[in-house]
Amino acid sequence: MSRYRTDDIIYALATPWGSAALAIIRISGSGSHALLAPYFSKSEALRSAKNATLLHGYLCDQEGRRIDEVVLAVNTKGHGYTLEEAVEITCHGSLSVITELLDLLSSIGMRSAEPGEFTFRAFLSGRIDLTQAEAVHELVEAQSPVARAHALARLDGGLKEKLNGMKNTLLALLAPVEVQLDYSEDELDEFVFPDELLDSLLDDLGRLLASYAIGTLYKSGARIVLAGATNVGKSSLFNLLLKEERSIVSPVRGTTRDYIEADLLLEGIPIRLYDTAGLRESGDEIEREGIRRSEHLIGGADLVIHLLDSTEEDVDRAFDGRTIVVYNKADLRRPPEGVLAISAATGEGIGDLLSEVARRLKRGVEGVDESRIVIQSKRQADALLAAEAALKGVKEDLQAALPLDIVAVGLNEALHHLGLITGEVTPNDILESIFSNFCVGK
Ligand SMILES: Nc1nc2c(ncn2[C@@H]2O[C@H](COP(=O)(O)OP(=O)(O)O)[C@@H](O)[C@H]2O)c(=O)[nH]1
Ligand SMILES: [Mg+2]
Structure with a gap:
């Protein structure tokens, strides 16, 4: 290097x-x-x-x-x-x-x-292997207890062992194939490829890949935007969630004209929360710019908490799947049955709102055991995907009864991609770019 x-x-x-x-x-x-x-x-x-x-x-x-x-x-x-x-x-x-x-x-x-x-x-x-070296950096950078625990488990060699186990399985698949290729047919018994071993390896790979969604959720977190009309209580909710008076709360409509952002942790997930200018028709140029920014933020959000005012008449609006609709000011008037209702003034319903937010953020990763070895690096996920693709190719080749030398190529390719993750066959320029992200002294 x-x-x-x-x-x-x-x-x-x-x-x-x-x-x-x-x-x-x-x-x-x-x-x-x-x-x-x-x-x-x-x-x-x-x-x-x-x-x-x-x-x-x-x-x-x-x-x-x-x-x-x-x-x-x-x-x-x-x-x-x-x-x-x-x-x-x-x-x-x-x-x-x-x-x-x-x-x-x-x-x-x-x-x-x-x-x-x-x-x-x-x-x-x-x-240490490359997964452990990367975990050192990830541990230094961890922003939440869960990301920290995941990085520590990788530093401890959890991912390395898992990958070594997979590599051993691959070698066990490859060895009998190589034997077949080395000897002529009449010297050998009839060959049966161990399909179950290949299937269980593919399952293992799939589970490890699925953990990437969890790893990135806890590492990179999510962007959540508070949206809604003016005066519905967005800034009040923002302050309540941050437990400090960050955003100006006032009965004057159009008080929040630019957005304000702050960080918090929700069930271990790092959240960037945005308080935005209320959505309404406005003649004020600055407020209109604020509203444009709100719309831009809503577009890029992982989740939108759209507040409605329980004391006002409902306007029918269409929301996309990223939106949680919440009725605020439940202390003033009981909102309709079955809706998510809160009061940013008294704190009522906030626990339910937060559980719903966490549930939504974890959607797609439920069923993945969070305490297992989890990957969080794109580099690792890409290599696993490539290994998975190679093995799926092997499965197809076997089904099509293609010659064993083609099967061997696919198995070797999968082995190569796993080796890239642990660092045995990782090219120098990639090593260099991984280590140069570290701090001096690490
Ligand atoms: N009674 C009651 N008043 C609230 C509640 N939430 C906000 N308000 C009041 O509604 C007004 C507008 O609140 P604000 O947070 O500035 O709304 P925003 O324009 O959406 O940011 C303020 O006078 C708040 O004190 C609530 O849950 N209950
Ligand atoms: Mg406001």
Whole structure:
């Protein structure tokens, strides 16, 4: 891989660049202990440290002046994050300390790491596969407890094991086919392809692919727009859901003229909620622009909560499948039976509304067990789809009684696509683009 050399010692600040109680600088590469030792107050202890040792002391500059009091966490070769000889410096989180320590490391011949380079070394050393490397990044980026749990399960090797199981099944399908191809017919018994094994593999693949919808729901979340006429209580509901007075509430029609957006979590799903200008005929140019924006947002929403005012006469309107129609101001007048009714003033009915929203968002993913291994990356989903297509092709070839060498090609193709996910056969440019999305120090 062009951008990452692997024969040198890399270092990076792993914590944010800013003042804090502590900061962590990590170092990885063969020879790093000996290179750092002359600048550490307990040089000999560092040179001879066993794996997983903590050393307390001072790091000094080239002139021997103390830079900071630090704790070194030492890993020897074959251990730690990268499986390389490594040190993690915990120092005080002062910008001056951090700058001087980083300068020291660079001046003694270490190289500032590229984004994701520590994880790349962990991948190259075989400690983790590509699904686990990606999970590191996904865990850092997780915005909800569910996305976090999914990423952690992948980091733990759940997806890797699942894919390895599938690859083993594929090899079990491929082996007897190859035997048939290697020997002539009269040397062999009659051959029966294990159809059930292929079918169960296709089922497994299908289930893993179905989990992508769950993974993306919890990772990327959903856009929900509050819509309706002026004064129906959109801004009141917006504030109630956010539990703060964000949007101006007023009996004056046309108060909300531009949209306001905010983030919240609903049953673990990250939601971006939009309060919009009320839909009505207006002579005011700015309000008309606001209404155009509302319509644009409604067009791009995953879900629209359309509010009606229970105290006003119903106007018949057609709504599409993304819309939940809700009667607000139920405290003033009982809305018709069987409709979803709330009061943004008293909070009545909000629980029911939220369950309905969650139910709608999860539509299409129900029945998929959320606690299982879930994928959330498009790259992984694309490769699984390609593997599935190859295997469906194999099934058709078998039904059409095509020669076994064609069947073998399809099985090998499926194997290749699974290998792309775990990183065995992943081209360098793809690896590079995956790791370069990481933060420096990871
Ligand atoms: N009684 C009652 N008044 C409400 C309710 N929701 C909103 N209002 C009032 O209706 C008016 C318009 O509310 P607002 O949230 O600004 O509506 P918007 O124009 O749709 O954003 C304000 O005076 C609110 O206090 C409700 O559930 N019950
Ligand atoms: Mg409003």
